Amino acid sequence: MTDFPSLDFQPVRDRAQSPTLVQQLVDAVVRAVESQALGPGMPLPSVRDFARSHGVSTFTVASAYARLVSQGWLLARPGAGYRVAPRPSAGPATTRSLRPWEPPTPGAEWLLSDVFADHSIPVKSGCGWLPGEWLNEAGLHLGLRHVARVPGGRIAGYGHPYGYVPLREAVAEHAGSLGMPVEAGQVLLTQGVTHGLDVAIRTLLRPGDTVIVEQPCYANLLALLRVAGARVVAVPRTGAGLDIGALEQAAQSHRPRAMIVNTVLQNPTGTSLTMANAYQVLRIAEQHDCWIIEDDISRELAPGVAPVLAAMDGLRRVVYLSGYSKVISPSVRVGYVIGHPDLVRDMARTKMAVGLTSPEIMERVVHQALREGRYRAHVTELHERLALAHAVVSRRLGEQGMQVFAEPRAGLFLWARLAEGHARGGANALAERALRDGIWLAPGSYFDAGQEDIPWIRLNVAYSQDEQLWRFLREAAGNGGC
Numbered sequence: 001m002t003d004f005p006s007l008d009f010q011p012v013r014d015r016a017q018s019p020t021l022v023q024q025l026v027d028a029v030v031r032a033v034e035s036q037a038l039g040p041g042m043p044l045p046s047v048r049d050f051a052r053s054h055g056v057s058t059f060t061v062a063s064a065y066a067r068l069v070s071q072g073w074l075l076a077r078p079g080a081g082y083r084v085a086p087r088p089s090a091g092p093a094t095t096r097s098l099r100p101w102e103p104p105t106p107g108a109e110w111l112l113s114d115v116f117a118d119h120s121i122p123v124k125s126g127c128g129w130l131p132g133e134w135l136n137e138a139g140l141h142l143g144l145r146h147v148a149r150v151p152g153g154r155i156a157g158y159g160h161p162y163g164y165v166p167l168r169e170a171v172a173e174h175a176g177s178l179g180m181p182v183e184a185g186q187v188l189l190t191q192g193v194t195h196g197l198d199v200a201i202r203t204l205l206r207p208g209d210t211v212i213v214e215q216p217c218y219a220n221l222l223a224l225l226r227v228a229g230a231r232v233v234a235v236p237r238t239g240a241g242l243d244i245g246a247l248e249q250a251a252q253s254h255r256p257r258a259m260i261v262n263t264v265l266q267n268p269t270g271t272s273l274t275m276a277n278a279y280q281v282l283r284i285a286e287q288h289d290c291w292i293i294e295d296d297i298s299r300e301l302a303p304g305v306a307p308v309l310a311a312m313d314g315l316r317r318v319v320y321l322s323g324y325s326k327v328i329s330p331s332v333r334v335g336y337v338i339g340h341p342d343l344v345r346d347m348a349r350t351k352m353a354v355g356l357t358s359p360e361i362m363e364r365v366v367h368q369a370l371r372e373g374r375y376r377a378h379v380t381e382l383h384e385r386l387a388l389a390h391a392v393v394s395r396r397l398g399e400q401g402m403q404v405f406a407e408p409r410a411g412l413f414l415w416a417r418l419a420e421g422h423a424r425g426g427a428n429a430l431a432e433r434a435l436r437d438g439i440w441l442a443p444g445s446y447f448d449a450g451q452e453d454i455p456w457i458r459l460n461v462a463y464s465q466d467e468q469l470w471r472f473l474r475e476a477a478g479n480g481g482c
Contacts, residue, residue, distance in 0.1 A: 007032050007044075011056055021056055021133055023466055025064035026071075033073055033084060040086040044074065060133040071122060071438075121435070125464040126442030126457075128267065128412065129330045134385060134462060136328045136378045139369030146368040147361055159360035161348050163189025163336070167367040171336050178299075179311030180320070180338065188344050188351065189358050193297045193323040193335040194220050197260070200293050200319050200337060201228050203350045204258055212250055212259035214242065216415070216447035216456070218267045218295065221260060234449035235259075237269050239406050241277030244284075251288040258291035264306045265298035265411030268447050268458035272408065278307035285317055292318045297335075300327045301411045303383045315340050324366050326412070327379060334358070334366045386410055389461035397459075400473050405456075414459045421477030423455040430476060431457070437472050 009028040011021055019027070032038040044050070047065065051058045065082050068074040075085045147155075162168060168187040175182050190196040197220075205211065207229030213221060215234035225232050233254050236243040242261065250256070261281065264272045273281070285292050294309045299322055310320035315338065323335025337347060351358070369375060390409045397404055401419035417423075422430055427443035434441045444456035 007038065009054060011054060019465060019467070020131060020462075021060045022063045022067065022131060025056075025060065026067050029064070029068055029073060038084045040084050042084045044082040044084070046081055057133050057137050059135060059137050063132040067122060121440045122438040123463065123466045123468050124440050125459050125466075125469050126431070126440040127460050127463060129325065129460075130327075130382075130412070131462050134382065136369055136375065138374050139372045139378065140329055140332075140365065142372045143365035143368035147364050150364065155361055155364075158357045159363075161352050161357055162187065162344075163358050164360050164363035164367060167334075167363045167370075168336075170367060170370055171338070175320075175338055178308045180308065180315065182315070182338055183341075186315070186338055186341055186344050188337045188339075188347055189363055190321075190323075190335045190337060190351065191355070191358050192325055192330075192333045193295060193321050194224070195333075195355075195358075196321040196323070196335045196337045197221060197293065197295065198224050199347050199350050199354075200321065201225065201230070202354065203343070203347045204291050204293070204319070205230055206257075209257040210254045212247065212254075212256045212290075213449060214261065214266065215449055216268055216444065216454075217260070217449065218262065219442075219446040221295075222449060222451075232449050237266060237271060239271050241271070241273035242281055244277065244280045247281065247284055251284050251290065255288065256290050258293055259285065260293045260295065261309065262295050262298075263309055264296060264302045265408060265413070267298070268413050268442070269405050269415040270408040270411050270413045271406045272302065272306050273309075275307050278309055278312060282309060282313055282318075285313075290317070294318050294320050296320060296322045298326055298411050300379055301382060301386065303410055310338065319343065324369075327382065328366060328369050332362045332366055334362050383410065386412070386461065389465065390414065393459060393461045393464045396464075396470055400470070400477065402473075412460050412462060414461055414464075416457055416459060418455045418457065419477055422473065426453045427455055427457055428453045433476065434472060437468070439469055439472055 007028055008031070009025055011024060013021070029038070029044075044065070045053070047058050047061045050061045065074060065076070069076050069082070072085055074082050076082055162185070165184060168184040168189060171187045172182050172184045175187075188199070190199060201224055205228055208231060210231045210233055211225055212233050212235055213225070214237040216237065217234070222232065233250050233256065235246045235250050261273070263278070266272070281292070284290070292309055292313070296308070308320075310318040320338040321335065324332060325335070337344065339347070387409050390407065393414055394404055394407055397414065397416050402422070403417040405415040405417070418427060418430065428445055431441040431443040442458040444454035445451050447458065448454050
């Protein structure tokens with residue numbers, strides 16, 4: 001089925017002024033159902049047919065259909081495709097959904113586990129990944145086709161403890177371009193950067209050791225350190241990097257075993273270390289005999305040049321982590337650790353002890369996606385799309401009277417201080433209310449070392465152009481955030 005006259009969908013590709021293509025398709029289906037151009041039980045084109053006939057990606061169509069299913073507009077039946085859902089037997093239909101949407105209960109447990117399986121939230125402004133239609137679809141398909149042709153006997157075993165050798169060689173080559181001349185034996189593949197952090201923490205730390213983290217910092221990191229029994233000391237993050245005065249004082253007072261730093265496009269503030277700040281961080285680590293775990297997951301999203309602590313240090317006391325979830329796809333779960341050969345050997349033992357090898361099939365997919373000629377063009381396109389999204393979301397935040405911590409014009413995140421009307425009820429209360437309206441916000445408490453209800457929220461610019469978000473924030477400010 002390639003023609004579907006009942007659905008008026010004319011994709012608008014002006015990224016600065018229009019909703020995402022997913023939202024445009026969702027809106028088109030909703031209009032068709034509400035106007036009764038689409039009636040209950042009517043079929044929609046297959047994902048592939050719709051994508052082909054309208055010149056959009058299959059990721060766009062699949063994401064829109066999934067959102068419509070979660071909101072109750074469509075039904076998905078194995079082998080029968082997608083059909084318009086029946087209207088409720090009694091009572092008027094709402095303007096937003098054909099059935100009541102029940103929000104999840106927010107909190108640390110939901111954030112760290114259920115959120116990744118919860119596809120029911122229509123507006124995901126608080127998430128940490130790119131929209132499906134922004135990902136490297138061509139590279140993924142090429143990688144999957146390549147793996148499908150590999151003889152079963154070659155992928156039947158557990159694989160190498162360090163990971164798939166050709167991908168490790170590609171990582172080593174990339175590290176050289178960043179100023180780290182390393183061999184493949186200094187690269188350990190992991191199931192994403194969070195797994196790499198866990199392996200590094202388990203290898204370097206013992207219960208009771210002190211670790212310096214940034215304030216605010218990556219939410220899952222705090223959970224990992226709690227599990228490890230580490231003592232956490234937070235140092236403020238500034239627009240230039242770490243607050244050097246506070247870092248110096250913390251190192252003198254607490255004798256940390258390690259510090260964990262997001263070098264570029266930090267989660268959640270979006271800031272990057274300046275070269276001067278990076279030198280000072282390394283000086284303090286050297287002076288106090290402290291390891292640095294460098295989480296550099298967003299490096300590919302940063303146009304231009306930025307410091308690499310591991311390169312500046314020569315991998316003597318810096319462990320470098322990165323991966324592919326922000327650029328290729330979060331679902332492939334492939335990251336890597338680079339370090340001194342002796343340390344990487346110890347981390348490989350830790351990796352095997354707690355989870356055996358990482359999945360070679362996914363590592364082969366990533367390797368093929370990197371080799372595919374569109375990868376660099378895809379990264380360049382992401383830079384452009386994210387810069388446009390930053391401009392739009394920064395402007396909308398200003399219109400709401402919300403203060404932006406920094407304007408990186410790159411990466412996924414903006415860190416914004418709530419306006420007075422929002423803040424009176426607290427960021428946690430605002431996030432709970434937003435969930436009831438189908439909007440996921442990430443309140444500051446997720447990223448605060450003490451889990452305090454600070455008046456900040458993290459916004460993913462790629463998911464924050466939906467008018468529903470800004471309407472909610474306007475209404476919340478008018479009602480005092482409650």
